């Protein structure tokens with residue numbers, strides 16, 4: 507061990523992140539240790555805030571408050587909700603599509619192999635939001651995998667009859683791919699070409 511224990515710990519921690527090698531983690535941690543004092547302080551303060559992270563009471567996005575930045579933003583379209591598997595998918599849509607509605611994070615997809623059933627997902631809270639918050643449009647933006655398709659079908663059954671228009675985004679990417687593999691244009695196009703599954707008033 508040539509680094510202080512704290513640095514070794516950070517390198518080990520970040521190298522556990524899928525897709526980040528030990529070398530990349532080491533570079534990032536050493537970069538932080540060389541950064542000027544002000545920058546380091548900002549990073550340390552940000553890390554401290556991570557401690558109070560929780561899920562937004564409405565949509566499930568990470569927040570340090572009761573509601574997340576999206577749900578607090580009164581200028582957004584509050585009648586449209588985009589359903590995603592994980593917060594990361596919402597971040598991709600936000601950045602690449604310019605979407606200005608609200609989100610709903612399911613927290614996963616139905617997967618018998620991983621023993622994830624519908625009751626493990628945030629579906630009831632979605633139904634409650636639709637009924638209580640005047641949601642008129644739901645856009646299902648789940649990955650085009652077997653599990654994503656099964657979950658979309660399940661959602662459609664649940665939402666049919668609630669008086670909302672339900673859309674499923676189209677995909678230009680191969681079946682089985684996930685959203686973070688797609689480029690900006692593909693995701694934008696998938697959003698524009700969304701298909702109406704039920705509703706249509």
Ligand SMILES: [Zn+2]
Nearest residue numbers: 562565574577
């Ligand atoms: Zn929220």
